[in-house]
Amino acid sequence: MFNKSTLEFGIDSDWSKVNQVINEKINYINSFEYNLSTKWQLKWNKKTQLSLKYRHSGYQVNSIEKSQSSEDTFSINFDSRFLKNIIFKTDFTTHFVKDFSENFQNYTLQNFI
Structure with a gap:
């Protein structure tokens, strides 16, 4: 019934350190x-x-x-080809965001092709 199933995991990280001079005052900024x-x-x-x-x-x-x-982002994607050259694609993605001001937002994107 099923041809293939795959499971992937990924981890990425970036760290930067910036020394910023404004009006002869040094600001040290670390971001991760x-x-x-x-x-x-x-x-x-x-x-x-x-x-x-x-x-x-x-x-x-x-x-x-x-x-x-x-x-946090959750996505569902579905692709199917039928009648030789007709392709149906859809994706549904929901984002849950907590910004720097501790405000919470969420939004959803849906695409049908």
């Missing part, structure tokens, strides 16, 4: 960004596949004040 992700892909046959994805991103800035933000 990280991403954790996982993806499960299921191929029913050569023409149809389904993917589920999750990604957590975090960003932290240390300067005069310490601030941070984060985002």
